[in-house]
Amino acid sequence: MKRKKMLVTGGSGFIGGNFVQYIVNKYPEYDIYNLDLLTYAGDLTKHKDIEVKDNYLFVKGDIADRESIMSLFEKEKFDFVVHFAAESHVDRSITDPGVFVQTNVVGTQTLLDASRHVGITKFVHVSTDEVYGELDFDPTTFFTENTPLQPNSPYSASKASSDFLVRAYHETYGLPVNITRCSNNYGPFHFPEKLIPLTISRVLNEEKVPVYGDGKNIRDWLHVIDHCSAIDLVLHKGQVGEVYNVGGHNEKTNLEVVKSIINILGKSENLIEFVEDRLGHDKRYAIDPTKLEQLGWEPTYKFETGIAQTIQWYIDNKDWWEQIISGEYKEYFDKQYNGKDQKIKH
Ligand code: NAD
Numbered sequence: 001m002k003r004k005k006m007l008v009t010g011g012s013g014f015i016g017g018n019f020v021q022y023i024v025n026k027y028p029e030y031d032i033y034n035l036d037l038l039t040y041a042g043d044l045t046k047h048k049d050i051e052v053k054d055n056y057l058f059v060k061g062d063i064a065d066r067e068s069i070m071s072l073f074e075k076e077k078f079d080f081v082v083h084f085a086a087e088s089h090v091d092r093s094i095t096d097p098g099v100f101v102q103t104n105v106v107g108t109q110t111l112l113d114a115s116r117h118v119g120i121t122k123f124v125h126v127s128t129d130e131v132y133g134e135l136d137f138d139p140t141t142f143f144t145e146n147t148p149l150q151p152n153s154p155y156s157a158s159k160a161s162s163d164f165l166v167r168a169y170h171e172t173y174g175l176p177v178n179i180t181r182c183s184n185n186y187g188p189f190h191f192p193e194k195l196i197p198l199t200i201s202r203v204l205n206e207e208k209v210p211v212y213g214d215g216k217n218i219r220d221w222l223h224v225i226d227h228c229s230a231i232d233l234v235l236h237k238g239q240v241g242e243v244y245n246v247g248g249h250n251e252k253t254n255l256e257v258v259k260s261i262i263n264i265l266g267k268s269e270n271l272i273e274f275v276e277d278r279l280g281h282d283k284r285y286a287i288d289p290t291k292l293e294q295l296g297w298e299p300t301y302k303f304e305t306g307i308a309q310t311i312q313w314y315i316d317n318k319d320w321w322e323q324i325i326s327g328e329y330k331e332y333f334d335k336q337y338n339g340k341d342q343k344i345k346h
């Protein structure tokens, strides 16, 4: 029987990286191609265990480079595309929105054109709950798949634009697509600019942790492996053309998250530093995952177990994140928190 070919874009980043490892091990009968530009957020060192496998191949490239993408698809004739590649950090999108439009919108459209050209079996577009905008603090309200898209940051606006293109390619050309919209992820290989890995790495180094505004904004946290299993299910069982929300009902204020990390590590809450709020800071995200549960999905991690394991992973893999925070990232951190905005006080 002919082997199936799966293209994973952004498979050297946080979620795509976890997904590639999950899928390479689970489906030895598939050939997995990881296409990644290796921006600041991508690194290959995380894949040293799977690099040796016969069903894994890395391809360096830009999803918005039309000529290369078209020739890659013509050559490999992929069966499945699982699309993670994106600029993903809200704070960076506030400082420099242009690259978010280029990668998240133009890049997605390029992949859709190439997928249409070769006639793929399924295109899964990995999106975010942030496209729905924000909820207020009423704990009985949730994002459903029918919530209107009202993105507030340049990041979420670029993701919402790409969601609309994916939908349009299905409605107009019949491209077999699914869109997943997941809540905030955490787990191994999370880049230390995002709240949880930033807090763990800074607390381990006894450095101040910047909490935006009053710390009362709420995010709904999901372990990255539970996100991977959701995408796997949608890829194989999702009804063509449908959107699926992904979330495990783990709502926490940012302050609760930061304090739980500090407490697990046995450090002082004096490390918390309240800093100037993020512009347009969304108050609350919370997912209703009923539709995905009806497809057969259930999360395996409770936040309390998942965060303890994640902290242990950062202790055991200090080399990985230390090499990141000592490089180009240091410049980013200094500009973001110590620059003329004076976001973090010393
Ligand atoms: P990430 O920033 O860790 O990784 C992004 C990856 O994409 C990197 O490896 C980077 O090198 C690559 N990339 C960037 N631009 C590219 C380009 N032009 N061509 C090819 N590769 C490129 O992101 P993440 O947190 O792993 O998020 C992955 C996807 O999941 C994104 O689409 C994001 O919107 C979505 N998502 C993230 C979360 C979250 O909590 N992190 C939640 C829901 C959805």
Ligand code: TYD
Binding pocket: 089, 090, 091, 184, 193, 194, 195, 196, 198, 210, 211, 212, 213, 217, 218, 219, 254, 278
């Ligand atoms: P983040 O990890 O950037 O994810 P997102 O903005 O996509 O939800 O931020 C999570 C929450 O933590 C968000 O409400 C902003 C807040 N935050 C801080 O308070 N301090 C920080 O240094 C960062 C990076 C985020």
